[in-house]
Amino acid sequence: MSAPAGSPHRDDHGQGDDHHGEHHDEDGGASHATLKGYLTGFALSVVLTAIPFWLVMGKVLDQPSALALAVLALAAVQIVVHMVYFLHMNAKSEGGWTMLALIFTLVLVVITLSGSLWVMYHLNQNMMPVSTQQMRNMP
Amino acid sequence: MSDLSPSLAPGGAGARAAPRFYLSGAHHPENGTLLGFWLYLMSDCLVFACLFACYGVLGRSYGGGPTGAQLFELPVVAVNTALLLLSSITYGFAVLQMQRRRRAGTLAWLALTGLLGAGFVGIELHEFAHLIHEGAGPQRSAFLSSFFTLVGTHGLHVSFGIVWLVTLMIQVTKHGLSTANRRRLMCLSMFWHFLDVVWIGVFTFVYLMGVLP
Numbered sequence: 479m480s481a482p483a484g485s486p487h488r489d490d491h492g493q494g495d496d497h498h499g500e501h502h503d504e505d506g507g508a509s510h511a512t513l514k515g516y517l518t519g520f521a522l523s524v525v526l527t528a529i530p531f532w533l534v535m536g537k538v539l540d541q542p543s544a545l546a547l548a549v550l551a552l553a554a555v556q557i558v559v560h561m562v563y564f565l566h567m568n569a570k571s572e573g574g575w576t577m578l579a580l581i582f583t584l585v586l587v588v589i590t591l592s593g594s595l596w597v598m599y600h601l602n603q604n605m606m607p608v609s610t611q612q613m614r615n616m617p
Numbered sequence: 618m619s620d621l622s623p624s625l626a627p628g629g630a631g632a633r634a635a636p637r638f639y640l641s642g643a644h645h646p647e648n649g650t651l652l653g654f655w656l657y658l659m660s661d662c663l664v665f666a667c668l669f670a671c672y673g674v675l676g677r678s679y680g681g682g683p684t685g686a687q688l689f690e691l692p693v694v695a696v697n698t699a700l701l702l703l704s705s706i707t708y709g710f711a712v713l714q715m716q717r718r719r720r721a722g723t724l725a726w727l728a729l730t731g732l733l734g735a736g737f738v739g740i741e742l743h744e745f746a747h748l749i750h751e752g753a754g755p756q757r758s759a760f761l762s763s764f765f766t767l768v769g770t771h772g773l774h775v776s777f778g779i780v781w782l783v784t785l786m787i788q789v790t791k792h793g794l795s796t797a798n799r800r801r802l803m804c805l806s807m808f809w810h811f812l813d814v815v816w817i818g819v820f821t822f823v824y825l826m827g828v829l830p
Contacts, residue, residue: 511716516709523702527817531695534825542829553821557814564705564810572652583659587666594670 511566519563526556654804658811661774665815668770669822672763676827680758685827688753690744694824697740698816701775704733705813712806720794723802727786730809734779741772764823771819774812781805 530549532538539545561567561580569577676685711726745765748754755765785805788798 511709511712513710513713516706516713520702520706520709523705527698527702527820530821530825531691531698534828535691535695546826546829549821549825553817556817560705560810560814560817564709564813565807572655575652576655579656579659583662586663590663590666591670591673595673598674 515563515566519559522559522563523556526552526559650800651803651807654807658807661811662815665767665770665818668763668767669818672767672823675759675763676823678759680760682758682761683751683753685760685764685824686830688748688751689824689828691824691828693740693744694820697737698820700733700737700740701813701816704730704737705810707733708806708809712802715794715799715802718794720789723794724786724789727782727789731779731782731786734775734782734809738772738776738779741768745769767823768819771812771815774815778805778809778812781808 530552533545533548539548567576567580571577707726707730711723711730714722714726745768748761753761755762782805785798785801788801792798
Protein backbone atom coordinates (compact mmCIF):
# COMPACT_ATOMS: atom_id res chain seq x y z
CA MET A 479 0.00 0.00 0.00
CA SER A 480 2.73 2.47 -0.86
CA ALA A 481 1.72 5.90 -2.03
CA PRO A 482 1.92 6.47 -5.75
CA ALA A 483 4.83 8.74 -6.44
CA GLY A 484 3.08 10.84 -9.04
CA SER A 485 0.31 12.12 -6.81
CA PRO A 486 1.07 15.56 -5.37
CA HIS A 487 -1.45 15.13 -2.59
CA ARG A 488 0.42 12.33 -0.93
CA ASP A 489 3.54 14.26 -0.07
CA ASP A 490 2.51 15.73 3.24
CA HIS A 491 0.79 12.70 4.63
CA GLY A 492 1.80 11.82 8.11
CA GLN A 493 3.41 15.11 8.99
CA GLY A 494 0.42 17.36 8.78
CA ASP A 495 -2.56 15.68 10.27
CA ASP A 496 -3.82 19.11 11.35
CA HIS A 497 -4.55 20.49 7.96
CA HIS A 498 -6.70 17.59 6.97
CA GLY A 499 -8.76 18.10 3.90
CA GLU A 500 -6.72 21.03 2.71
CA HIS A 501 -5.48 18.97 -0.19
CA HIS A 502 -7.51 15.83 0.07
CA ASP A 503 -10.87 17.09 -0.97
CA GLU A 504 -10.25 17.64 -4.60
CA ASP A 505 -9.33 14.00 -4.70
CA GLY A 506 -11.44 11.11 -3.60
CA GLY A 507 -14.25 10.84 -6.09
CA ALA A 508 -14.46 14.35 -7.38
CA SER A 509 -11.33 14.22 -9.43
CA HIS A 510 -12.81 11.62 -11.72
CA ALA A 511 -15.84 13.74 -12.50
CA THR A 512 -15.86 15.03 -16.03
CA LEU A 513 -18.58 16.39 -18.24
CA LYS A 514 -17.95 13.65 -20.76
CA GLY A 515 -18.30 10.96 -18.08
CA TYR A 516 -21.59 12.34 -16.79
CA LEU A 517 -23.04 12.74 -20.28
CA THR A 518 -21.97 9.23 -21.29
CA GLY A 519 -23.52 7.79 -18.16
CA PHE A 520 -26.69 9.79 -18.66
CA ALA A 521 -27.09 8.73 -22.30
CA LEU A 522 -26.49 5.07 -21.41
CA SER A 523 -28.95 5.12 -18.53
CA VAL A 524 -31.64 6.84 -20.63
CA VAL A 525 -31.35 4.04 -23.18
CA LEU A 526 -31.23 1.36 -20.47
CA THR A 527 -34.33 2.84 -18.80
CA ALA A 528 -36.28 3.32 -22.01
CA ILE A 529 -35.79 -0.25 -23.25
CA PRO A 530 -37.37 -2.06 -20.25
CA PHE A 531 -40.32 0.37 -20.13
CA TRP A 532 -40.82 -0.13 -23.85
CA LEU A 533 -40.55 -3.93 -23.46
CA VAL A 534 -43.20 -4.05 -20.75
CA MET A 535 -45.57 -1.27 -21.86
CA GLY A 536 -45.47 -2.31 -25.53
CA LYS A 537 -45.87 -6.01 -24.61
CA VAL A 538 -43.02 -6.84 -26.96
CA LEU A 539 -42.23 -10.30 -25.65
CA ASP A 540 -44.95 -12.90 -25.19
CA GLN A 541 -43.42 -14.93 -22.40
CA PRO A 542 -43.58 -13.17 -19.02
CA SER A 543 -40.54 -15.09 -17.76
CA ALA A 544 -38.41 -14.00 -20.72
CA LEU A 545 -39.65 -10.45 -20.22
CA ALA A 546 -38.77 -10.54 -16.51
CA LEU A 547 -35.29 -11.87 -17.25
CA ALA A 548 -34.66 -9.23 -19.91
CA VAL A 549 -35.82 -6.43 -17.60
CA LEU A 550 -33.69 -7.71 -14.73
CA ALA A 551 -30.61 -8.02 -16.94
CA LEU A 552 -31.05 -4.45 -18.22
CA ALA A 553 -31.43 -3.21 -14.64
CA ALA A 554 -28.19 -4.95 -13.65
CA VAL A 555 -26.37 -3.30 -16.55
CA GLN A 556 -27.84 0.09 -15.65
CA ILE A 557 -26.74 -0.26 -12.03
CA VAL A 558 -23.19 -0.92 -13.20
CA VAL A 559 -23.38 2.13 -15.49
CA HIS A 560 -24.52 4.32 -12.59
CA MET A 561 -21.80 2.93 -10.33
CA VAL A 562 -19.06 3.67 -12.86
CA TYR A 563 -20.17 7.00 -14.34
CA PHE A 564 -22.07 8.67 -11.47
CA LEU A 565 -20.57 7.15 -8.31
CA HIS A 566 -17.09 6.96 -9.90
CA MET A 567 -16.43 3.45 -8.67
CA ASN A 568 -13.15 1.89 -9.61
CA ALA A 569 -10.76 -0.57 -8.08
CA LYS A 570 -8.29 2.16 -7.08
CA SER A 571 -10.41 4.74 -5.25
CA GLU A 572 -9.52 5.03 -1.55
CA GLY A 573 -6.86 2.39 -2.01
CA GLY A 574 -9.42 -0.21 -3.05
CA TRP A 575 -11.44 -0.03 0.14
CA THR A 576 -14.63 1.21 -1.50
CA MET A 577 -14.52 -1.68 -3.94
CA LEU A 578 -13.92 -4.14 -1.10
CA ALA A 579 -16.90 -2.76 0.84
CA LEU A 580 -19.02 -2.90 -2.30
CA ILE A 581 -18.13 -6.52 -3.01
CA PHE A 582 -18.84 -7.50 0.59
CA THR A 583 -22.20 -5.74 0.44
CA LEU A 584 -23.07 -7.39 -2.85
CA VAL A 585 -22.35 -10.81 -1.37
CA LEU A 586 -24.67 -10.06 1.56
CA VAL A 587 -27.36 -8.68 -0.76
CA VAL A 588 -27.25 -11.75 -2.97
CA ILE A 589 -27.46 -14.07 0.05
CA THR A 590 -30.35 -12.08 1.53
CA LEU A 591 -32.34 -11.90 -1.67
CA SER A 592 -31.78 -15.37 -3.10
CA GLY A 593 -31.98 -17.01 0.33
CA SER A 594 -35.26 -15.32 1.23
CA LEU A 595 -36.88 -16.04 -2.10
CA TRP A 596 -35.68 -19.64 -2.19
CA VAL A 597 -36.73 -20.54 1.37
CA MET A 598 -40.05 -18.72 1.27
CA TYR A 599 -40.95 -20.18 -2.12
CA HIS A 600 -40.60 -23.67 -0.69
CA LEU A 601 -42.55 -22.74 2.41
CA ASN A 602 -45.32 -21.40 0.20
CA GLN A 603 -45.34 -24.65 -1.73
CA ASN A 604 -45.83 -26.60 1.50
CA MET A 605 -48.50 -24.23 2.76
CA MET A 606 -50.68 -24.39 -0.35
CA PRO A 607 -54.36 -24.06 0.58
CA VAL A 608 -56.13 -27.38 0.55
CA SER A 609 -59.69 -28.06 -0.47
CA THR A 610 -62.37 -29.04 2.06
CA GLN A 611 -62.43 -32.50 0.48
CA GLN A 612 -58.72 -32.96 1.21
CA MET A 613 -59.22 -31.57 4.70
CA ARG A 614 -61.81 -34.22 5.50
CA ASN A 615 -59.51 -37.03 4.47
CA MET A 616 -56.64 -35.73 6.55
CA PRO A 617 -55.46 -37.84 9.45
CA MET B 618 4.58 -2.26 11.63
CA SER B 619 8.27 -2.30 12.41
CA ASP B 620 8.52 1.49 12.61
CA LEU B 621 6.04 1.85 15.43
CA SER B 622 8.65 3.00 17.93
CA PRO B 623 11.71 3.77 15.89
CA SER B 624 12.69 6.93 17.70
CA LEU B 625 12.50 5.27 21.10
CA ALA B 626 14.86 2.45 20.27
CA PRO B 627 18.24 4.23 20.28
CA GLY B 628 18.51 4.88 23.98
CA GLY B 629 21.47 7.24 23.97
CA ALA B 630 20.11 9.55 21.35
CA GLY B 631 16.70 9.66 22.98
CA ALA B 632 16.83 13.39 23.56
CA ARG B 633 17.41 14.31 19.96
CA ALA B 634 13.82 14.01 18.87
CA ALA B 635 10.42 13.79 20.47
CA PRO B 636 9.02 10.27 20.34
CA ARG B 637 6.48 9.70 17.64
CA PHE B 638 3.60 7.39 18.33
CA TYR B 639 2.12 7.18 14.87
CA LEU B 640 3.08 5.34 11.74
CA SER B 641 4.77 7.81 9.48
CA GLY B 642 4.78 5.54 6.49
CA ALA B 643 1.34 4.04 6.94
CA HIS B 644 -1.31 4.18 4.30
CA HIS B 645 -4.09 6.67 4.89
CA PRO B 646 -7.28 6.54 2.93
CA GLU B 647 -7.24 9.52 0.63
CA ASN B 648 -10.33 10.92 2.20
CA GLY B 649 -11.65 9.30 5.32
CA THR B 650 -15.00 11.07 5.23
CA LEU B 651 -15.90 9.88 1.76
CA LEU B 652 -14.85 6.31 2.59
CA GLY B 653 -16.90 6.43 5.79
CA PHE B 654 -19.87 7.78 3.92
CA TRP B 655 -19.50 5.02 1.37
CA LEU B 656 -19.64 2.47 4.21
CA TYR B 657 -22.86 4.12 5.41
CA LEU B 658 -24.28 3.82 1.92
CA MET B 659 -23.39 0.14 1.85
CA SER B 660 -25.23 -0.42 5.13
CA ASP B 661 -28.18 1.49 3.70
CA CYS B 662 -27.94 -0.87 0.74
CA LEU B 663 -28.47 -3.77 3.16
CA VAL B 664 -31.61 -2.09 4.52
CA PHE B 665 -32.97 -1.88 1.01
CA ALA B 666 -31.91 -5.47 0.31
CA CYS B 667 -34.06 -6.62 3.25
CA LEU B 668 -37.01 -4.59 2.01
CA PHE B 669 -36.54 -5.93 -1.52
CA ALA B 670 -36.41 -9.49 -0.16
CA CYS B 671 -39.58 -8.76 1.81
CA TYR B 672 -41.31 -7.50 -1.32
CA GLY B 673 -39.99 -10.43 -3.31
CA VAL B 674 -41.57 -12.85 -0.84
CA LEU B 675 -44.86 -11.01 -0.32
CA GLY B 676 -45.24 -9.25 -3.66
CA ARG B 677 -47.71 -11.77 -5.04
CA SER B 678 -49.78 -12.22 -1.87
CA TYR B 679 -52.74 -10.11 -2.89
CA GLY B 680 -55.09 -11.41 -0.21
CA GLY B 681 -58.01 -11.17 -2.64
CA GLY B 682 -57.22 -7.50 -3.13
CA PRO B 683 -56.02 -5.57 -6.18
CA THR B 684 -52.91 -6.74 -8.02
CA GLY B 685 -49.97 -4.73 -9.25
CA ALA B 686 -51.21 -4.99 -12.81
CA GLN B 687 -54.48 -3.33 -11.74
CA LEU B 688 -52.91 -0.62 -9.60
CA PHE B 689 -49.64 0.51 -11.20
CA GLU B 690 -49.73 3.25 -13.80
CA LEU B 691 -46.53 2.78 -15.75
CA PRO B 692 -46.60 6.17 -17.54
CA VAL B 693 -46.55 7.89 -14.13
CA VAL B 694 -43.67 5.65 -13.06
CA ALA B 695 -41.83 6.50 -16.28
CA VAL B 696 -42.20 10.22 -15.55
CA ASN B 697 -40.95 9.67 -12.01
CA THR B 698 -37.96 7.70 -13.28
CA ALA B 699 -37.16 10.45 -15.77
CA LEU B 700 -37.29 13.07 -12.99
CA LEU B 701 -34.89 11.14 -10.78
CA LEU B 702 -32.52 10.38 -13.65
CA LEU B 703 -32.50 14.05 -14.68
CA SER B 704 -31.83 15.08 -11.09
CA SER B 705 -28.80 12.77 -11.12
CA ILE B 706 -27.27 14.47 -14.14
CA THR B 707 -28.08 17.96 -12.80
CA TYR B 708 -26.30 17.07 -9.56
CA GLY B 709 -23.38 15.92 -11.68
CA PHE B 710 -23.32 19.35 -13.35
CA ALA B 711 -23.38 20.96 -9.89
CA VAL B 712 -20.28 18.93 -8.96
CA LEU B 713 -18.55 20.04 -12.17
CA GLN B 714 -19.35 23.68 -11.35
CA MET B 715 -18.09 23.10 -7.82
CA GLN B 716 -14.79 21.80 -9.15
CA ARG B 717 -14.40 25.03 -11.13
CA ARG B 718 -15.20 26.99 -7.93
CA ARG B 719 -18.25 28.65 -9.47
CA ARG B 720 -20.61 29.32 -6.62
CA ALA B 721 -23.54 30.68 -8.62
CA GLY B 722 -23.47 27.82 -11.08
CA THR B 723 -23.25 25.24 -8.31
CA LEU B 724 -26.20 26.80 -6.51
CA ALA B 725 -28.27 26.96 -9.69
CA TRP B 726 -27.72 23.30 -10.54
CA LEU B 727 -28.36 22.31 -6.93
CA ALA B 728 -31.64 24.22 -6.98
CA LEU B 729 -32.69 22.46 -10.18
CA THR B 730 -31.74 19.10 -8.61
CA GLY B 731 -33.85 19.92 -5.57
CA LEU B 732 -36.82 20.87 -7.72
CA LEU B 733 -36.60 17.63 -9.70
CA GLY B 734 -36.34 15.67 -6.46
CA ALA B 735 -39.32 17.53 -5.04
CA GLY B 736 -41.26 16.72 -8.20
CA PHE B 737 -40.39 13.06 -7.74
CA VAL B 738 -41.56 13.03 -4.12
CA GLY B 739 -44.68 14.98 -5.06
CA ILE B 740 -45.71 12.51 -7.76
CA GLU B 741 -44.99 9.61 -5.42
CA LEU B 742 -47.10 11.11 -2.64
CA HIS B 743 -49.89 11.72 -5.15
CA GLU B 744 -49.67 8.08 -6.23
CA PHE B 745 -49.79 6.91 -2.60
CA ALA B 746 -52.77 9.15 -1.84
CA HIS B 747 -54.54 7.81 -4.93
CA LEU B 748 -53.91 4.20 -3.87
CA ILE B 749 -55.08 4.80 -0.31
CA HIS B 750 -58.15 6.63 -1.59
CA GLU B 751 -59.01 3.61 -3.74
CA GLY B 752 -58.87 1.41 -0.67
CA ALA B 753 -55.50 -0.05 -1.64
CA GLY B 754 -53.67 1.21 1.43
CA PRO B 755 -50.85 -0.59 3.20
CA GLN B 756 -53.30 -2.52 5.39
CA ARG B 757 -55.12 -4.07 2.42
CA SER B 758 -52.77 -6.99 1.66
CA ALA B 759 -49.26 -8.27 2.26
CA PHE B 760 -48.36 -7.13 -1.25
CA LEU B 761 -49.44 -3.57 -0.52
CA SER B 762 -47.78 -3.54 2.90
CA SER B 763 -44.42 -4.50 1.45
CA PHE B 764 -44.94 -2.17 -1.51
CA PHE B 765 -45.60 0.86 0.69
CA THR B 766 -42.69 -0.02 2.97
CA LEU B 767 -40.15 -0.39 0.16
CA VAL B 768 -41.23 2.52 -2.03
CA GLY B 769 -42.00 4.68 1.00
CA THR B 770 -38.54 4.11 2.47
CA HIS B 771 -36.99 5.17 -0.79
CA GLY B 772 -39.22 8.24 -0.93
CA LEU B 773 -38.25 9.09 2.64
CA HIS B 774 -34.59 8.89 1.67
CA VAL B 775 -35.17 11.27 -1.24
CA SER B 776 -37.08 13.65 1.06
CA PHE B 777 -34.23 13.73 3.54
CA GLY B 778 -31.83 14.18 0.63
CA ILE B 779 -33.77 17.30 -0.33
CA VAL B 780 -33.58 18.61 3.24
CA TRP B 781 -29.84 18.01 3.17
CA LEU B 782 -29.56 19.68 -0.23
CA VAL B 783 -31.37 22.82 0.96
CA THR B 784 -29.16 22.91 4.05
CA LEU B 785 -26.05 22.71 1.90
CA MET B 786 -27.34 25.42 -0.42
CA ILE B 787 -27.68 27.73 2.59
CA GLN B 788 -24.20 26.71 3.75
CA VAL B 789 -22.69 27.43 0.34
CA THR B 790 -24.51 30.76 0.16
CA LYS B 791 -23.17 31.77 3.57
CA HIS B 792 -19.67 30.32 3.59
CA GLY B 793 -18.90 29.74 -0.06
CA LEU B 794 -17.35 26.62 -1.57
CA SER B 795 -15.05 26.01 1.36
CA THR B 796 -13.19 22.75 1.83
CA ALA B 797 -15.77 21.47 4.28
CA ASN B 798 -18.66 22.42 2.03
CA ARG B 799 -17.06 20.76 -0.96
CA ARG B 800 -16.63 17.57 1.07
CA ARG B 801 -20.27 17.74 2.14
CA LEU B 802 -21.39 18.27 -1.42
CA MET B 803 -19.43 15.19 -2.49
CA CYS B 804 -21.13 13.14 0.25
CA LEU B 805 -24.55 14.31 -0.86
CA SER B 806 -23.55 13.53 -4.44
CA MET B 807 -22.88 9.93 -3.47
CA PHE B 808 -26.14 9.79 -1.51
CA TRP B 809 -28.16 11.20 -4.40
CA HIS B 810 -26.67 8.90 -7.03
CA PHE B 811 -27.08 5.96 -4.66
CA LEU B 812 -30.80 6.70 -4.36
CA ASP B 813 -31.02 6.69 -8.13
CA VAL B 814 -29.37 3.25 -8.16
CA VAL B 815 -31.94 1.99 -5.64
CA TRP B 816 -34.72 3.43 -7.78
CA ILE B 817 -33.49 1.30 -10.73
CA GLY B 818 -34.20 -1.71 -8.54
CA VAL B 819 -37.59 -0.33 -7.51
CA PHE B 820 -38.94 0.45 -10.95
CA THR B 821 -37.63 -2.84 -12.33
CA PHE B 822 -38.49 -5.22 -9.52
CA VAL B 823 -41.65 -3.59 -8.20
CA TYR B 824 -43.34 -1.78 -11.07
CA LEU B 825 -42.22 -3.43 -14.32
CA MET B 826 -42.18 -6.99 -12.96
CA GLY B 827 -45.26 -6.28 -10.84
CA VAL B 828 -47.47 -5.73 -13.86
CA LEU B 829 -46.36 -8.97 -15.50
CA PRO B 830 -48.88 -11.79 -15.22
